[in-house]
Amino acid sequence: MFVLSILLLIAAVVVFLVGRGRDGGGWKLGAVLSAVGGVLAGLFACVHVVSAYEVGVPVTFGRVGTPLTSGIQFKSPFTEVTSFSTRPVDLNLYDKDVVEVRSSQGGVLYADVTIKWAVVPAKAVALYRLAGSEEAVQERLVLPDSREIVRNVFAKHTSEEGYASAREQIGAEIEDLIKKRLAPRGIDVTAVNLRNVKPSDKLQDQIDKKIQQEQATERSEEGQRTAEAEAERKRIEAEGIANANKIIEKSLSDKVLYNQCLEAYKEAAKANPVYAVPCGTDSGGTPVIVNGSKN
Structure with a gap:
């Protein structure tokens, strides 16, 4: 916009000089219009509107300035403003981006995770220096750190805990660690949702075999308990008959x-x-x- 302003002002000067030696008001009108356009373009180049729920980071000749809050802000025409949204952004790790994790037993699982994060306005300058843009913040900071934490947490639990018994505990632990990791960098993590945990095909086969073995063991133990109970019943019955015979034998003279x-x-x-x-x-x-x- 500032370049356009300069060009319009130069054009106004040229038109004025050319038309000065000629008759007619067309040249003067053209010069005036070009000058007005150049001034307006220059004014627009010095104004920047920061949208609601955004924060702007001004950079002038490589120097980072104070963050700009929402509203109309005046700046140097040589200043570029990079905007960061302060609304929560969803980072969805599923389908192609699903997190492949390993349990403490070495079993492979696939975790679907959704992370809601937002830029802290006061830390926008630090995030700009770390990443450069909102997309880069997610790709360079939120995504790799979240993946690392998810893998580390699952590695401390067994496969069965990962997809069943300790799933809520694992989700809470992941959320707590991600918040602690990203908060000092100016990223506010509002929620972490462990949506689904699916075993790999190989692990699922192992789980099915284990369940079948456990069921067979339970049936065997139940049969053994039934046999022992029947044997105990017969033993008690035999002892009762023997005792009765002894009593009868003693009483029959x-x-x-x-x-x-x-x-x-x-x-x-x-x-x-x-x-x-x-x-x-x-x-x-x-x-x-x-x-x-x-x-």
Whole structure:
């Protein structure tokens, strides 16, 4: 814009000098219009508008000045202003940019991460010196540091913790470390979202085999517990029968058995034409069975 202003002013002078020796007001009008255009272009070259939620870093002949806040700002026509957005920017690490990590066991996993970050206005000059532009801040500072931290955190956990049991803990640890790493550089990390963790195909096969082995072991242990319980039940039952037999053996004396035999014969005599002689004549003392229907 400043160059255009100079050119217009030079053109106004040339037109004025050429038209001075000639009749007609066209040359003078052209000179006046060129001069006015040159002055306006010069004024615009000294004005810079910083949009809302942005901060500008002025650079004049290689010297970095004080950051410019949002609004109309006056500057030297030789000053270039680089703008940085102060709104949160999303850095999405998924699909082609997914972070490949390794667990403490060496298993390969793929982590999808979204990082929300913003430039701290007071640190815009320092970020300009480190990177040069907002895109460079993300490519040179936020992206490599975030990838490194994600890999380091996953390397301290097992594969199972990485994709299942300790996923929330890992996400919180990553967020805390990224904030601590980038805050001193003037980058405010507002959120880190560990969206998804997927095992590699090889690791998934290992996981499936491990699950199958664990299920087989559980079935084997359950069968063993069932067999042991059945054996214990039979042992208790056998001990109960043995104890009962011992009690019966102790309680059944010869006289008791003899009396029970007599009672049995008496009952049989009621329904059949027989009767029992309670005092037998043989050496064993067996009652004599008499059939009353015969002589």
